[in-house]
Amino acid sequence: MDYISNTPAERNKMLKEIGLEVVEDLFKMIPKEVKADEQLNIESGISELELMRKAQLTAKKNKSIDQQISFLGAGAYDHYVPGIIDALISRSEFYTAYTPYQAELSQGTLEAIYEYQSMICDLTGMGITNASMLDGASAAAEAVAMGARISRRSKVLLPDTINPAYREVIKTYGAGAELEFINLNSEQEIIDPSLIEKEIDASTGVVVLQYPNFYGSIEKMEEISKIIKEDKKVVFVIIANPILLGLLKPPAEFGADIVVGEAQSLGNGLNYGGPNLGFMACKDDRKMLRQLPGRIVGKTKDVEGKEGFVLTLQTREQHIRREKATSNICTNEALNALMATIYLSTMGNTGLREVGEQCYHKSHYLAEKIDQLPGYEVANKDNFIHEFILKVKNKKSSEVLKKLIQQDILLGFDLKRIGQEGILVCVTEKRTKAELDKLIEKLEVL
Amino acid sequence: MDYISNTPAERNKMLKEIGLEVVEDLFKMIPKEVKADEQLNIESGISELELMRKAQLTAKKNKSIDQQISFLGAGAYDHYVPGIIDALISRSEFYTAYTPYQAELSQGTLEAIYEYQSMICDLTGMGITNASMLDGASAAAEAVAMGARISRRSKVLLPDTINPAYREVIKTYGAGAELEFINLNSEQEIIDPSLIEKEIDASTGVVVLQYPNFYGSIEKMEEISKIIKEDKKVVFVIIANPILLGLLKPPAEFGADIVVGEAQSLGNGLNYGGPNLGFMACKDDRKMLRQLPGRIVGKTKDVEGKEGFVLTLQTREQHIRREKATSNICTNEALNALMATIYLSTMGNTGLREVGEQCYHKSHYLAEKIDQLPGYEVANKDNFIHEFILKVKNKKSSEVLKKLIQQDILLGFDLKRIGQEGILVCVTEKRTKAELDKLIEKLEVL
Amino acid sequence: MEEKLIKDYSSPGRKGYSLPPLEVEESEFNSELSDYLREDVQLPEVSEVDVIRHYTALSEMNYGVDSGIYPLGSCTMKYNPKRNERVARIAALSNLHPYQPEAQLQGSLEILYQLKLDLAEISAMDEITLQPASGAHGEFTSLMIVKKYFEDKEEKRTKVIVPDSAHGTNPASATMAGFEVMEIASNERGMVDLEALAEALDQDTAALMLTNPNTLGIFEEDILKITEMVHEVGALVYYDGANMNAIMGYAKPGLMNFDLMHFNLHKTFSTPHGGGGPGSGPVGVKDFLAPYLPKPVLKKDEKKYYWDQKRPKSIGKVHSFYGNYGIMLRAWAYIKTVGGAGLKKTTENAVLNANYLKSRLKDDFELPYAEDSLHEFVLSGSRQKAEGASTLHIAKRLLDYDQYAPTIYFPLVVKEAMMIEPTETENIETLDHFVETLLTISREIKEDPELVKNAPHSTTVRKLDETEAARNPNLHW
């Protein structure tokens, strides 16, 4: 089926109005040489019934997270998503709208983004946020580029405790901006502050830290912050997991200049890694604001003095500044930001804190039990929030992973993928004690 | 979790306004003897995550229609339901609204019902329709009672070619209205018109026929109609399947006084038999209109002359006429009627006709092939639309049914349930040729 | 009309549907059948976009619980949780044919069985049928049970007693079941007048129909006396469950010695009203009435759940299948979510909200019955009527303030009645806003009654001519 609204009779009427005979005449300006002379080699369209059947059959070749017990995290998190989110974002006035260019017919989207900005500022402790970024990694990459622009320096310190995918994306973007990256190697899952002290110099424009870091551990934030802040020009970028910021101190408290991260965890499903939701916040500082990429919503008044919302500070953006824009970002992740906004509204103070606490207690329960088993060790047992490194002794990690998959358990992210030993295990509030105990039991008999 | 919006502090404030100390004081007028002194013996409430998990686990104990190939019909039909229906009825302004008592804030529901009434009138050929009935069976029962009121006669002719569940409900209602039922026994799946001629007399108030009848066959409508119409007082009730009325002549052409039926087939899912959608239409006649049960929407104008819709002719209804009402019906199946309205709008003339044709051609393809197999016979092969009776020779029907269930095929409705031989097999447009061929193959080797 | 009719979007040949290919060869219609083929229908021919936009536009001309307060007395318009909608849409719970083998349905039957048990626990009834598809359907089913019970006992009882404050469905249901209806007046406190009741009761009496609290929101304090009096003449007492939201967890109809009752899942258990339906009206009975329940009845043995079809004394069926199953799923999800203690808390807050509203409104509107009330209460607009605007006008004026109106002109025992039921899901700000709006309207009546009498002003259509609609019915296009 197609989605053409007009009938053949109406099409003829329209052709007549235009003064043409046949619809092909509309394309006569296309030179013969570039015309596709054959029909597209794509199968004929199918009906809705056939489509749904095809999709369902194809889906059967997958095995989804809910068909097994998953401890996968490593940047994509299986948290509780309240059902009301889908009910609300399925309102077509939200999801079939465009970017709110005509503010007066788009107050719903605009007010929701203003709320999103407010809540992101609250969580991060920062003064300014934009309306969203494409995902956590590209937000981090844009933050690094922004830091380099502000500091006018091209050296970037990049610890290996940052999500490796983010490091890759940061480097891709950095290749565009021609930045220089210094990799910092961790010991015992965190970065030794003295390493930063050693590497930081007058050409250093940006230092990046992740909070909690890729391994679930918390860096020595205060100590590192002090080192960085010795040179006022250096821009301190913190990548944070916002769902834990109901529990953990806001990055602003460690002197962050820019805070970015992945907010998929806030009421967005997994969706095989996308659409995700990058967020980006910076200090309340005009200079920073001018360099911030992406859309921003502001509150203002209409001609009668009634409050309302508009896209603002657009002179930073590409459709006005073109090659001098702070970024090329245009389409962002507005609907995902709306999902995060509804999530944070629903959970509120106590709910968000409880999510963080449940993650902490459940993951620690699991880690302690596993650590007591012979043949297993939790590497960062003294320092993690909801994700930890499990080391397997006398066996190959890959073997353990494989055997558990056969028993419907996804134990975690194999650190082999990034050339390291161990398995990164994540426990969210969704995991039940029965599931944790099942894993413990299976590991014991393996 | 509960759905209490007020906090303890707010509840105290409210109690204070009322002048009470504790909430229990609100219930002090309830005599001690009837007070429930113990907590309800119902488990504690659970969170959304637990609820969804519980529901999913319980669902796994079912095997749904889409997990097998179904030829079940017999009054509940597995037709194509366009996905847009659920998207539209999930608009909360529709599904969380009440009966449109305040017309000015309910124009959406009212206009949609007016459209529903218009399309039901179109399909049945009748002049007046109400806003819906609880289901096909109760609609038939109310039609019979209405016919008896109009004719002021209590004898009702009830052929056995009517859906047996409907006959039961008609009799339950008839017991209330103290009607007398004459069962007519069919031969070769239809009623011999001479039987009606024989039974009809001066005390006969109502004759009921089903179109197509329970076995999928078409009665000798013209001939029977002529017999009935000899006595102008007799009310002729036709139970019709509305999805086939895109293909088949409207019941009005056979002189129906009241047409009722089950409109679940129009864009409503199966839902284990409910909510279903009864419809009821009658001739455009003031006397009939006054006796018609249920709500009716009419078009009118507002004080400025703008057209709008209201519930009308409410003096027939129970909230005004109380014991003298035409029926007690209050809550009906408004949302299901909306689904049918959207369905009919989406399918349109050609779509509805094509559904009927596909049902016809696919069921006849299947019936012919099976009829050719040794050991099977289609009883009503010369006369059926989309449902036919399969007779099994040299074997028990129940054995055939059971063996096919093991092969993920539901062959149909076992007529044993109503004390007859054979299986009622239904083929809708949803069945693919591959599915039909699979059934044929399985039957062949059984 | 703010939005034209779907037929007015029609254009010949426009198409909004998709069907799979036929695949098989066409079979000819034999000559007899081909006589039955119709020429054509006049359905709209529109695109999918047309359908989507039209019904989206219609929805925007409606007001639901998600839009704001819906204080319709006796309708219990509480919030309809979205998670219940999700449960009802799980394919393996919903895509089920009523004639599938029971072995394929054990999950659904387990849910229905749990729902039955919970309803029995809430009501102190012994056996439940889920078959009735609405409250009124449950009433009719109940009265047919009463009828069958007396037939079985070979007693001829022809009369059903109904208080004058009862829902209109009560007398209508009694009539449908073939009874004569006798109405008895309430006393000055808004309760059943025991003397009038005593006078009405006799050997012809089959049943008394009663809701408690009654439609004034007032609990019948003599309820045990009432049920005793009815039982003394050998008649039964039926409980109209429309007001269960007032007592759940605090009192049980069974303990008040009611013999049978119906529930409204779409009121008490938060299933959506759908613009007028579908609802669900299960009936609960004491053991001695269980044989008369509609068939089949859901049962459980050691191995499985099953439908018991062998019910020789049953009144028969009242629905094609098992009732409004989709609504039962939602009610089950609600009860599981809220839990036993939560249901009691629900009652408390429903009653608290109603009493708070009453307390804040009773100085400005006449309160015809001073008696303590529970989840709803009835005011009279008589004072305002004397000042120039009736209850109908007040109701219409509320719409201008984007709030739905209370039930009006019911119960019949109160002149210019406004029957207000806020439910537990409204918060204090919403209640205060509703109060302030009513007070504003009351002030407007004093200052500018024409403003109120000509309301509504800001709705998509203004006041509609109902008289004309009834006089010259235009019921289809």
Next chain:
Amino acid sequence: MEEKLIKDYSSPGRKGYSLPPLEVEESEFNSELSDYLREDVQLPEVSEVDVIRHYTALSEMNYGVDSGIYPLGSCTMKYNPKRNERVARIAALSNLHPYQPEAQLQGSLEILYQLKLDLAEISAMDEITLQPASGAHGEFTSLMIVKKYFEDKEEKRTKVIVPDSAHGTNPASATMAGFEVMEIASNERGMVDLEALAEALDQDTAALMLTNPNTLGIFEEDILKITEMVHEVGALVYYDGANMNAIMGYAKPGLMNFDLMHFNLHKTFSTPHGGGGPGSGPVGVKDFLAPYLPKPVLKKDEKKYYWDQKRPKSIGKVHSFYGNYGIMLRAWAYIKTVGGAGLKKTTENAVLNANYLKSRLKDDFELPYAEDSLHEFVLSGSRQKAEGASTLHIAKRLLDYDQYAPTIYFPLVVKEAMMIEPTETENIETLDHFVETLLTISREIKEDPELVKNAPHSTTVRKLDETEAARNPNLHW
């Protein structure tokens, strides 16, 4: 504000969430970690009902494609089929973690692979990456590929040429990739000026960025000459796929000798825009550029689909995972539903609708370029401006008539530009209504320019003060 902020519903202790019980014992935070615990956050404390009503009310203050025509030029606001939404919500297609073993994901990978093949077929490109999450992201990815390609060839090329009619993202993306941008003027027919191009091209040129038809809706008739000229200096030609809805099935960028391009699944393939995102911006390249694509690249061998991570020449990753997979599901569903012939019909009708609108409007509004155009066209409001109301005013006035405005003041080459793209899913009645509204507004400007200049009048807020918003930014509560 028509609807207050969610925080203004907050009441301390109100709760809208539910979580399962903790079940395990609490673990103490060790002293180091406990230093990192925060005091509190200031999120709203509201009930579920509050959340539902607030965001329902916000939605009612919005306008989507389901509300009516959305004629934003270059945005391709076509109808978003509901069935695609259903496909994207199938649990076994959506509830997938990006690090699950590939063996558990063969269904999804099959879908992505089919999507790749179909995009390649539509564009005549050889290899596709689905990783970019938006159109601009695809542009940036493409330019990084260009950059890497020349690095690999050890050629230092610093310049990217962009026509003055290009989308703003083109120069911005080039800058982000570290290129200098050189803008070239269009000729009087609205096309690339070949002389200007020849002058700009040199050994420093890395690429020309071009969309075809361009943002005036005009097809570059010398396209083969243009690509040849660029190739002659050793540079690459990049195709901005924003306007693919104009040529699908009629022409292919690959056949025009473009070397690489991006697609917008949220334009051409009907995935919803979500109020500003998410989108999806796959990149297609000719074979010689395939080594530079972001890693991983989706591949297939005899047994399975897999992600090829061994891409030594890759530009690296541009997204944490594989891009906006949920959007790809919708685009896949769209292509499968519409099919090859349907895509061509889509193009025809998009172009027909645009030309019909142009034909009906060209007498009353200035048409700066008379050239034949395809799926969109650009008018100028200069004449109306002279009469007293600018294009901005016209746009705002359209909102009063419940219709969205065209893209305005773009492309920059047209003064008072109105860029109109109706798409194929609008029917003739809607187009006629849009025309009539614009003609009415044009008449209003003659008769009562103040009426138009003060628009909008009937929206929930009237014209908002953007200057004040930028001067004193209020960016959070």
